[in-house]
Amino acid sequence: MASLTAxxxxxxxxxxxxxxxxxxxxxxSRSDRPDLGxxxxxxxxxxxxxxxxxxxxxxxxxxxALSENGCFSDVSIAGxxxxxxxxxxxxxxxxxxxxxxxxxLGVEAAPQKVLFDYGGPxxxxxxxxxxxRSTIIGDSLTRLFRFVGAETLSDVHMGDWGKPxxxxxxxxxxxxxxxxxxxxxxSGSYPEESPVTLEDLERLYPVAxxxxxxxxxxDEAARLATVDLQSGRPGYRALxxxxxxVSRRAMEREFGALGVAFDLxxxxxxxxxxxxxxxxxxxxxxxxxxxxxxxIIDVAEPDDSHEIPPLILEKSDGGATYATTDLATIxxxxxxxxxxxxxxxxxxxxxMHFEQVFRAAKKGxxxxxxxxxxxxxxxxxxxxxxxxxTRAGGVMKLHDLIAMVREKASERLSQAGLATDxxxxxxxxxxxxxxxxxxxxxxxxxxxxxxxxFDLDRFMRFEGKTGPYLQYAAVRIKSILRKAVEEDADIxxxxxxxxxxxxxxxxxxxxxxxxxxxxxxxxxxxNLICDHVYALAQAYSRFxxxxxxxxxxxxxxxxxxxxxxxxxxxxxxAALGLLGIDVPKRM
RNA sequence: GGCCCCGUAGCUCAAUUGGAUAGAGCGCCAGGCUUCGAACCUGGAGGUUGGGGGUUCAAGUCCCUCCGGGGUCGCCA
Numbered sequence: 001m002a003s004l005t006a007x008x009x010x011x012x013x014x015x016x017x018x019x020x021x022x023x024x025x026x027x028x029s030r031s032d033r034p035d036l037g038x039x040x041x042x043x044x045x046x047x048x049x050x051x052x053x054x055x056x057x058x059x060x061x062x063x064x065a066l067s068e069n070g071c072f073s074d075v076s077i078a079g080x081x082x083x084x085x086x087x088x089x090x091x092x093x094x095x096x097x098x099x100x101x102x103x104x105l106g107v108e109a110a111p112q113k114v115l116f117d118y119g120g121p122x123x124x125x126x127x128x129x130x131x132x133r134s135t136i137i138g139d140s141l142t143r144l145f146r147f148v149g150a151e152t153l154s155d156v157h158m159g160d161w162g163k164p165x166x167x168x169x170x171x172x173x174x175x176x177x178x179x180x181x182x183x184x185x186x187s188g189s190y191p192e193e194s195p196v197t198l199e200d201l202e203r204l205y206p207v208a209x210x211x212x213x214x215x216x217x218x219d220e221a222a223r224l225a226t227v228d229l230q231s232g233r234p235g236y237r238a239l240x241x242x243x244x245x246v247s248r249r250a251m252e253r254e255f256g257a258l259g260v261a262f263d264l265x266x267x268x269x270x271x272x273x274x275x276x277x278x279x280x281x282x283x284x285x286x287x288x289x290x291x292x293x294x295x296i297i298d299v300a301e302p303d304d305s306h307e308i309p310p311l312i313l314e315k316s317d318g319g320a321t322y323a324t325t326d327l328a329t330i331x332x333x334x335x336x337x338x339x340x341x342x343x344x345x346x347x348x349x350x351x352m353h354f355e356q357v358f359r360a361a362k363k364g365x366x367x368x369x370x371x372x373x374x375x376x377x378x379x380x381x382x383x384x385x386x387x388x389x390t391r392a393g394g395v396m397k398l399h400d401l402i403a404m405v406r407e408k409a410s411e412r413l414s415q416a417g418l419a420t421d422x423x424x425x426x427x428x429x430x431x432x433x434x435x436x437x438x439x440x441x442x443x444x445x446x447x448x449x450x451x452x453x454f455d456l457d458r459f460m461r462f463e464g465k466t467g468p469y470l471q472y473a474a475v476r477i478k479s480i481l482r483k484a485v486e487e488d489a490d491i492x493x494x495x496x497x498x499x500x501x502x503x504x505x506x507x508x509x510x511x512x513x514x515x516x517x518x519x520x521x522x523x524x525x526x527n528l529i530c531d532h533v534y535a536l537a538q539a540y541s542r543f544x545x546x547x548x549x550x551x552x553x554x555x556x557x558x559x560x561x562x563x564x565x566x567x568x569x570x571x572x573x574a575a576l577g578l579l580g581i582d583v584p585k586r587m
Numbered sequence: 588g589g590c591c592c593c594g595u596a597g598c599u600c601a602a603u604u605g606g607a608u609a610g611a612g613c614g615c616c617a618g619g620c621u622u623c624g625a626a627c628c629u630g631g632a633g634g635u636u637g638g639g640g641g642u643u644c645a646a647g648u649c650c651c652u653c654c655g656g657g658g659u660c661g662c663c664a
Contacts, residue, residue, distance in 0.1 A: 005603095029603055030603070031607095032602095032603090032606075032607065032608090032609095032610095033607060033608075035608095036607085040606090040607085042605095042606055042607090045606080045644070045645080048644085049644090055644075078607075079606090079607055079644095079645095080606095080607085080644055080645075081644090082606075082607060120664095122664085159664070162663085162664070163663085163664090164664085268664095291661085292661080292662080293662080294661075294662050295662095296661070296662085305590080305591095306589080306590040306591070306660090307589075307590070307660075309660070309661045310661060311661085312661055312662050314662085315662045316662060317662085319662085321661095321662065321663080321664085322663075322664050323664095325664095348591095348592075348658080349658060349659070350664085351591080351592090351658095351659085352590095352591085352659065352660080353664090356661095376592095378592090378593090378657095379657090379658095385656095412626090416626060418624095418626075445600075445601090445612095446599090446600065446601090447600085447601075449592075449593090450593080450600075450601095451593085451657080452599080452600075453598095453599065453600095455599075458598095458599070458612095458613075461612090461613075461626090462626040463612090463613085463626055463627080464611090464612045464613060464626095465600090465611065465612045465613090466612085466626095468626070469612095469626070469627090471626095472624085472626050472627085473626095473627090475624080476623090476624050476626095476627085479623080479624060480623050480624085483623060484623085515603080516603095519603065523603095523604090527600095527601080528603085530601095531601075531602095531611085534611080534612090535611095538611095538628095541627060541628065542627095542628065542629090544623085544627085544628090545619090545625090545627070545628045545629085546628085548622065548623065549623060550622090550623045551622065551623075586624095587624095587626090
């Protein structure tokens with residue numbers, strides 16, 4: 001079904017069309033001036049320019065045409081030619097009734113196949129807050145696309161193959177040279193038990209990085225180990241396999257806590273074998289050339305406003321770069337999945353990198369019919385406005401951050417005297433849902449390209465525009481619906497009616513869901529879902545404060561109001577679900 | 588130095604991509620619970636959208652120019 005503004009835009013478009021003007025001038029949107037009307041159409045001003053006439057004259061004709069339609073309670077002109085529109089309560093009630101009955105909550109289906117690349121954890125490096133935004137935003141966008149019927153594939157895209165792997169191997173060799181993995185003459189299998197724990201890896205990586213930076217000999221050893229690993233030395237491959245398995249358990253722990261799942265657990269290593277063939281074909285196509293010892297692809301265009309450096313396909317030492325791997329990954333994705341689009345939810349600072357890669361991919365014909373898009377985001381900063389750090393000044397591990405958030409949520413529940421008589425298990429579950437919900441909502445509520453300040457106390461507030469407030473609003477509705485069922489009330493499927501100002505406001509808020517979805521999808525902006533869900537919760541709270549529902553004597557009215565409650569709950573749960581936020585049964 | 592992004596209420600953030608009187612939350616002030624969950628609701632104060640100029644019926648949004656912050660600028664990822 002069409003959204004309410006899309007429907008009204010169609011009516012206004014017809015009116016413009018009848019005057020031989022472009023139909024899209026009839027675009028109707030939610031009013032900026034609710035005192036003058038529920039909706040507005042600004043097309044008359046633009047039409048006046050086209051028709052070289054007075055905007056009010058055109059507006060008069062549009063108004064005359066629209067007034068004949070019974071769905072409007074008011075159609076009027078204001079200012080230079082703004083057309084203000086309001087619909088009748090009967091019309092709104094009918095619209096809401098069909099919205100409530102729609103499986104997709106009134107949102108139009110947009111079938112397509114899209115692949116999302118987000119998360120991007122690295123082997124041996126603990127996930128940190130830098131991974132948080134990519135994960136939360138990527139997961140939410142995946143859910144949004146899935147909601148409109150897209151076939152989505154999410155790929156975690158691990159950093160599991162570059163020089164860091166060689167650094168780890170050579171650092172471990174320096175510490176424990178007697179391990180069988182380092183014996184080049186060994187034949188046969190290697191132990192199944194990992195020689196390192198997660199803690200070992202997390203300790204080893206900074207040690208290795210520091211050693212390579214300080215000592216050219218160690219750096220060269222790491223480089224050679226990387227080359228050996230990539231060319232298939234069995235001991236190194238076996239060791240690397242252990243690194244991968246150990247790290248992956250930690251990654252799954254973190255993503256699991258966040259409630260984020262991936263369809264694909266691929267990494268850079270998965271495309272290693274595609275690189276030589278890809279480079280050969282790029283050479284053959286005459287796109288790659290040698291420059292300063294490296295193999296490059298020029299991606300600059302004559303009409304560029306800024307300079308774009310060439311993409312380095314092969315370093316002067318013959319090694320592949322991040323860009324090469326990303327190109328091969330596109331090839332892999334296009335060949336194995338044939339998506340309509342590939343979305344990269346990655347820090348905005350890498351925008352230039354993606355521009356290079358996308359241009360090279362198109363030039364080389366690697367991306368097929370897939371659209372390539374970088375969906376960037378800003379950084380999460382500390383209270384001082386600088387990149388987020390622990391009190392000690394180090395990088396905050398995601399694992400610790402999540403523990404902190406749970407702890408804080410549990411504390412707040414106690415302070416508010418909530419969930420006191422629930423079991424330990426249920427309390428822990430609720431604390432987790434509330435804590436993670438607070439974190440996700442705070443992140444998604446900020447437009448993705450903006451930087452924002454991480455302030456746990458603020459996120460975890462139980463009042464205002466926060467995750468917990470929204471969960472609370474939904475839980476209150478669950479509670480009243482439970483009571484209604486206990487009282488054997490009949491909650492009708494149909495016939496939602498508008499009989500008061502707060503009902504009308506709630507109805508208008510409910511009707512805006514498809515529009516919020518559409519805008520959020522188009523702009524890849526989950527913050528628009530946050531805006532909608534918050535406006536809805538507020539409208540519901542006003543409605544709830546004004547009308548006492550269960551004591552209503554008029555059965556039809558009581559039924560309609562319970563129907564509004566249920567519609568609000570359905571939408572709150574669905575919208576929060578799009579943000580990756582769970583609603584507890586009770587709290 | 589070149590290029591990109593940003594600067595909005597005391598604080599944290601929005602603004603349907605050029606529309607009317609720039610909106611929310613927190614904080615502040617004043618109100619509202621013997622009935623469905625008050626983690627709620629109602630009302631109020633708070634702004635030269637960093638400064639200046641320009642484009643037009645209309646500018647936070649587009650153009651120019653200063654000021655301030657961040658990012659980035661071929662062999663890191």
